[in-house]
Amino acid sequence: MPFKVSLAYIDPVSGSILIQAIAAAMVGTVAFFRKSIWSVIRRFSGSAPPGPPTPPADKDHEGS
């Protein structure tokens, strides 16, 4: 039974700290991968991925 653990040695607020750390890490991860997540979603939904438009090729220099 989990209650067999000596509760006197458990910091009563450790769970609240840990859950915030996990949540903060999740928020951070989502923020970090936000661009790539959006590009994956857009790719699968068929729209063009975000980013600067590719410059038109300079025909004058073709073949030189």
Add this chain to the structure above:
Amino acid sequence: MDPEPGASRDAGSFRDPSGFVFRHDGRMFRAIDAKCAAILDNLASTGALKRLVADGLVVETSILEPSPVVEDLTAAHPGWSRFLEHALIDPITYPYCWTVSMLADAGIRTVDLQLRLLETGHSLKDATAYNIQFVRGRPVFIDLSSIEKPARLDIWVALGQFQQMFTFPLMLVNDRGWDLRSYFLASLGGRSVEQVGRSFTRLQRLRPGRLLDLTLPLWLNRRGDSGKGGGREMLMRPNADRGPQAINLRRLRGKIARLAARYDPGGAWHDYTRTCTYAGGADDAKKDLVRQMLAAARPKRVLDLGCNTGDYSFLAAETGASVIAADGDHDAVEMLYRRLRGKPADIAPMVVDIGNPSPAIGFMNRERASFHDRVRADALLALALIHHLHVSGNLPLTAIRDLFCALTRDALILEFVPPDDPQFRRLTRFRLDDYPDMNLPRCLEVFGQRFDLVRQAPVPGTSRTLLHMRSRSAT
């Protein structure tokens, strides 16, 4: 509480090593250490502290500059050189005499303050409900030495304490029929996540409203405490991203407000004002009489004992007095507090069973003062109360007299209710006693032993009598 001469350290202010509160010549001061002084100086120099006070988040406070007063304070408290002065708060109330909405508003005020502090990179290092007091019916934060500048802003170290002090009791009151007095009186720090968790079945713990604030912290408490350490390092790791904490605080704020809004007052006595109306304008006549008696007594502080939903507390406040409104019925005081939100007045609501008022609790039984040590008035209003104390409370008239004498420094405005009164008869429907003491001459005789009668006036249209008396031990 009566101001004490000289310097006296507040018995409840010793846990935080960064400062303590004390009285000096009737004023309220706080000694603070150099670290706390640096933080508050910084908040003051940017104007943030002034704004927090102006917005009603923090008790009126000034940081004292070197002066003869500060020299006196340093002499009285060697080793301390920086001091704050706070506005005096009287009476001091504790969460075990608050109502559900008062506790919720205190929690919301704590969250709002934390959000504001977060904007400047500060934080509260604790979130106990005892750091909030009510001034004119509004919660304010009083413990300025709780403000710190933490390394991490994405995490609030005091969140666990906040849950124990605000979220858990509101959950248990709403879903498990607890009362705040039981919740707080037996445990100064609130109840542990383990105990609160055990109040719900496994299935109930999986409800979305409980998952994030109760069930996951409970699970992590049990699983995460392997004693491997690393917690300190985790908290010391700098992180200036306050976004995650702000999101969580806004969520909590909404949750606390919803929990309080869900509470439905269902007590018996708060219906009294509506169901027990006097015949033919007797209510107005009684109000006039009470107003006249208050005008004659001119009290600064009134205790309205058995205040119900506060009709007479508001009446007393309108005469310019500062009022303590106390009743044993939580729901009546809750209704009073909800009225007070919409109509601010100098009224301090308290849930108090006067037959068993809150005792002195905490370390050495001195940390939190008893009801009788905190509350005394210049005038005691005891309207339609005496029959409850005598019949339901089994208190003899002499005990009621002594109780009233202990609660007032000067005036007593007492409504005598005889046994033929319909409300008295309601109380005694299934009782065989004759209540031989409950007649006006006997009441005057018993109270006359410690009070002088100033005025006696029948309440028109009823068999009740209003008595204005003065305590013979008036100071």
